[in-house]
Amino acid sequence: MKIIVCVKQVPDTAATMAVENGNISWGDAPLIINPWDEFAVEAALNLVADQGGEVTALCLGKEEETEAIKHALAMGADAAVLVSDPALKGSDNVAASKVLAAAITKIGEVDLVLFGQQSVDTDTGLLPVQVARLLKWPSLTLVSKFEEVTPAENSLQVVRSMEEGNQIIKSLMPAVVSVTKDYGEPRYPSFMGIRKASKAEYPVWNLADLGIDLPSSSISWPEVNEPVEQEIVTEIIDGDTAEEKAKILVEKLIAEKVL
Amino acid sequence: MDFGLSEEHHMVQRMVRDFAAKEAAPTIQKQDRLGEMAPHVIPRMAELGILGISIPVKYGGQGMDYVSLGLACEELEAVDTSLRVVISVHNGLSCLTLLQWGTEEQKNKFLVPLAKGEKIGCGAFTESGAGSDFAHIQATGKIDGSFYILNGEKMWISLASVADYAVVTVRTNPKASQAYQGLSTFLVDLNSSGISRGDLHGKLGVRAGSTGWIAFQDVRVPVENMIGREGEGFKVTMSSFDSGRYTVAAGATGLIRAALNASGAYADQRKVSGEKISDLQLIQAKIARMSLDYQAARLLYLKAGWMKNKGERNTKETSAAKWYATEASFKAASEAVQIHGAYGFSDEFPVERYLRNSKGAMIYEGSNEIQSLIQADYALERRQDKKLRKECPPYDQDSWT
DSSP states (O other): EEEEEEEEEEOOSSSOOOEETTTETTTTTOOEEEEHHHHHHHHHHHHHHOOOOEEEEEEEEEETHHHHHHHHHHHHHSSSEEEEEGGGOOOOOOHHHHHHHHHHHHHOOSEEEEEEEOTTTTTOHHHHHHHHHHTTOOEEEEEEEEEEEEEEGGGEEEEEEEEEEEEEEESSSEEEEEEEEOOOOOOOOHHHHHHHHHHHHOOOEEEHTTTOOOOSSOOOOOOOOOOOOOOOOOOOOOOOSSSHHHHHHHHHHHTTTTT | OOOOOHHHHHHHHHHHHHHHHHHHGGGHHHHHHHHHHOHHHHHHHHHTGGGTTTTTTGGGGGGOHHHHHHHHHHHHHOOHHHHHHIIIIIIIIHHHHHHOOHHHHHHIIIIIOOOOOOSOEEEEETTTTSSGGGGGGOOOEEEEEEEEEEEEEEEEEETTOSSSSSEEEEESOOTSSSSSEEEEHHHHHHESSTTEEEOOSSSSTTTTSOOOEEEEEEEEGGGGGSSSTOOOOOOOHHHHHHHHHHHHHHHHHHHHHHHHHHHHHHHHHOEEEEGGGSSSSSHHHHHHHHHHHHHHHHHHHHHHHHHHHOOOOOOOOOOHHHHHHHHHHHHHHHHHHHGGGGGGGGGSSSSSHHHHHHHHTSSSSSSHHHHHHHHHHHHTTOOOOOOOOOOOOOOHHHHHH
């Protein structure tokens, strides 16, 4: 099987985010792989362990920002491709999806494209669907389990984790799949993987390499504001028993129109 | 001069940080209260290769450098000292001692399973009556054919009840002209007949870790288990401390960082008269000191790690790093408790645990009074490092990986 995992660089989830001069800033906090993407890498590595084949990490970003790709390689991905072009600065996810679809087409003969279910920075969760639409492949979002994967028949059966319950879907491959955290804990990079990743070389493609013009973006962020700080009042409920405390709590929640 | 960490170092740091945050931090308060380590922690550290991080691949390790070892220790102790102690005694006192002084046969027989994490190692040096005065330990080893017969008791031994192997130094020649010349070091299988051991309870800190005693009664240890030569035990033990102290220094640096981060987070949300206490200069002064100490401690241990990578003798630098970082971690933890006020006095917040944990490192692996004397001796030119028969090997990526 040939699996591409799309990985993205995001600010460290422990970073303090702020708005500075109308732009989002995370200070000098490092960039990391989007934590959701780690579940997709884990799924890809397990699929390849079962079925054979190779995993390629595909990233769209600045040339010097290598953390996401290196992390995927350190986890065990076989190869990587970085798409980087200064013209893409400020692109929205419509433009990003066109670039990724072009890169996936250029890599060629792909069975599956995996994404994390969303990225922790922009949180739209749209990219997997947009890429699937452009490639004209089935889009399977919020997948928590790969039940059957049969490359010989170009088919797979997955479980989608929905709020309402699980949905079992059978689909043809190639397909685009977004993986949820219900899939299972991603592995840590191994020390051997870390050494391999730190020495790894991979192609960096620009728009000309992909043979496409700069896709136009439909969305811009004219203004970014920090949410207004809420005044929080803390009250400790006193009572002799748990039942009494619970009764007082419920009364207060009703009075505050929370319940 | 390059003060930057490599990409590899950053990835090691992140990997160990993630492990500690996901698999140890969530239960550490409970484990500290219980007074025991969560059972999955050491097996997971073994599985992930953390136990053999800075041992060459050909000896079962992961082939990372000494700086990576330090970074791992910093990350582990930023969550809890008990995690870092595992590395200090297993990797520092045990694996690295074998790497430096062991024969090829000893490395293949003992270091390989230790570095793979299939066996757990510790260092058994201190006795109830001899810690800083190490040359005057009482435990003995008497030759009997192809065995040494060990007798005596070792005290304050980390992982005493957990380890499979111990690096043990005893007196094999009571008639040596100088007490320190009569010592020899052995690799002892702790499941040998005549060994009893147990954990000590009622400790001030490191409650989530094993600290105990090991008693030897006519324990037969094969001659081929001697690490180094007869009479070299003092040098072997001091070499172990050069490795162990490095891990303690790096770990204590992590504790300073934890105290600093906890203090900053608390001071940013705690208000007095409507003002965040982080806006008060008296609080800022405490936080600034922690930040300064963190930076200084980190530079000291990273320099020691850099020297280890190059194979340069680093007794002075490692001792300075250990002394500075452990003193600073105690001060940082104490000030963190102060910043937290009454909440700092409760184990609902981690800072009281940091304070209790920080004290031990000022005592073990050479008390800070001993570190002070070492530094004085170097400063007054009363001490010069003589070349050892076997030096700690430099890091060589080609042969280590």
